[in-house]
Amino acid sequence: MTTTENDINAAGVPAPGIRPRPVVDRLPRYTAGKPPVAIDGLQSYKLSSNENPFPPLPSVLEAISAHPNVNRYPDPLSTALRTELAAFLDVPAEDIVTGGGSLGALNQLLATFAGQNEDGVPDEVIYPWRSFEAYPISVGLAGARDVQVPLRADGHHDLDAMAAAVTGRTKMVLLCTPNNPTGPVLTRDGVESFLAKVPEDVIVVIDEAYEDFVRDPEAVDGVDIYRRHPNVVVLRTFSKGAGLAGLRVGYSISHPHLTQYLRVTAVPFAVSQIAEQAAIASLRHHSEIVERIQELVAERTRVVAGLKELGWEIPQAEGNFVWLNLGENTPEFAALAEQQALSVRAFGTEGVRVSIGEPEANTRFLALCATYTKGPRLS
Structure with missing residues (x-):
């Protein structure tokens, strides 16, 4: 057997012929937002990861420092947090399952309800595209087949097309509201109409990672929908509004006929005791x-108004970010932002997502846009 250069690891030792599951080679790579580059004379700002620019509240930091016992395992059920959430949301504590961020909660759902069946045929999971870039990775790793339904030209979900995509193999539908990275929300009436078209044995997940920033009075409230629909699961997180992205604490809300299985497949100790106490304090x-x-x-309102004054057309912005439909000009704009010590999130040649950050960062972003002559259009 011959050894090629690619079979030699960094230590110069021949690597065994170990290969991952075939699906791994087919998965897209998750690309985290890059930190800004240092530019002389300019304060750098990271507007690429939809992070809350504010640190946790002093009371939250106190709660973190008051629990130094990291040598002990946390409560695997996060009982104290679920009890607090139950009172806060007015839902039964047994309907809440915690996870490592809302993505961790989603991975639990997929691991439990969607994958490859004993007949070798995979379940189908429908979701809008473009949307949260972890969706195809999580669905693929679960062993399910993803069904991507293109967004409308205005960045909204095409709920009619998503409903039409449901087949006998569909196990789950993911709805992202506000949609990341484009920004629009789903409406209460729109989701109710969609649910009326979907079989009751299909799980509909309402991913509300950015719900804290929503101000549209017609926007759907996932918790309200879950109360009336036994096949609805809501995902939420403390990463965005509460500013606890680095602690990884999220949760799902669903009825007991679903949570009874989610607790079986939950990752043990996914939420640390520090994360739990920080979430409770929040x-x-x-x-x-x-x-x-x-x-x-x-600040989002100011940025959106500034872009509109420039004649730029952007989708409805209900998260802590705006979407610039720059198409083939995407790499150019991202490079110009980098020269201004601003990191933004570029998606190939589709567009740029810019997080709402510190006022100084937002002002510099608007100043850059004012000098850029290839502003976006919705379509």
């Missing part, structure tokens, strides 16, 4: 967090 000081979120919403 709930207990929710009014202070809302004040910070409102500052970001006000």
